[in-house]
Amino acid sequence: MRWLYRYASPATFYPVAGALAPWFFVAAALLGAAGLYIGLIAAPTDFQQGDAYRIIYIHVPAAWMSMFIYVVMAAYGVLFLSLNTRLSAMMMSALAPTGAMFTFLALWTGALWGRPTWGAYWVWDARLTSELILLFLYLGFMALQAAIEDPRRADRAAALLAIVGVVNVPIIYFSVQWWNTLHQGASVSLTASPKMARIMLTGMLIMSLAAWLYAIGASLLRVRAIILEREAGAEWLQGHVDGKAR
């Protein structure tokens, strides 16, 4: 347990995050380039949707990340409330903007995919509505945290919201099975063989990995900024803020 507390201290984590973040960005850029090459050039067109299906290479990774980041955020919320580790609260706050960005992208690309395939940018079916609720949960989380002046209380309120809101994630994921929706079912799941041609699936998984690594890199950079904001004036920061601003 002691090692956990050691790494859970902002003073230890600040340089670690700074050293790791660039590698995640480099890996994300390389995988992203490979994924874009497969998705936009190498992969063939689809038998029923034509080239409109190529939106899948952003839409699905963005939608997966929007849900996954929220779950991780809620997990940090649980850690913070139970162990009272400051770093957990900072990580929770660091994830929210990236999660909101991916949620917005999932909705936006979904709209641009829905128009040519379904015939509508937007419908109020269970999948689309619950994903929109996810966006409002992210925005509500950020607004709530910014609204409360005392950081301790802000973190506690935001963590509570993140944990309560996590019920929405299984609703998003299973909505296409539980209810009649216009949105099609999952092409990729743990329980059935994928319903996609090999190269299309490869491209989509590579893009998802790229999005995942990007999210880690972005949240590491953001947690560094949050540590600076909150620990400004602390003794340990002295050595880190001497010299030129990078």
Add this chain to the structure above:
Amino acid sequence: MEIRARHRRFAWIAAGIVALGVAAALVLNAFRSNLVFFYTPSQVFAEEAPKNRSFRIGGLVEPGSLARASGSVEVRFRVTDNARTVPVIYHGILPDLFKEGKGVVAQGALGADGIFVASQVLAKHDENYMPPEAEEALRKAGHPVKPREEFVDKARASVQK
């Protein structure tokens, strides 16, 4: 300075309340009506679909049922869940993916004559993705790609229960 900080905090609180309010409204609205996005023909025959107001009907476009009126945008087709069938009439442009044997969701109202008058027609595509050659190869081998009929079967099962 003090007052500006307080104003800003008030703005954040307002933004938070608005965001959560919108989320709550969406949840309530979804639970009230939108979770049932469409009714299958069997549900329509079982009188589960709402009367006197517009609703959506979903199923497969029955193969061979699509007829276009010459010189107008009027189209007629039948929606089936392989148990019951409802005829549909629609004036407008069909989406690109509208095809016989594929999924469709139409918004509109059921006329007294049993014909569903649609104001909007949406194509419900399935979750299969493959190049055209692969699809052709499967068809030639006698294993054509099946459109997603589970959604129809599932809805029908809930009616029979």
Add this chain to the structure above:
Amino acid sequence: MMEWLAMGGYGGYVWGAYGVAVIAIGAECIALVRRRRRAFARARAEAEVNHGD
């Protein structure tokens, strides 16, 4: 090339999706760098006040 850009007639939708994705990720990166710069400058100013030499 033109054929590729046209995306079989779906060019507007496909590039609209990819374009906004690039803009969103770019905007997040810019916001990140600016937030970090601001926080760094503040932390340094505070350090100088505390241990001024």
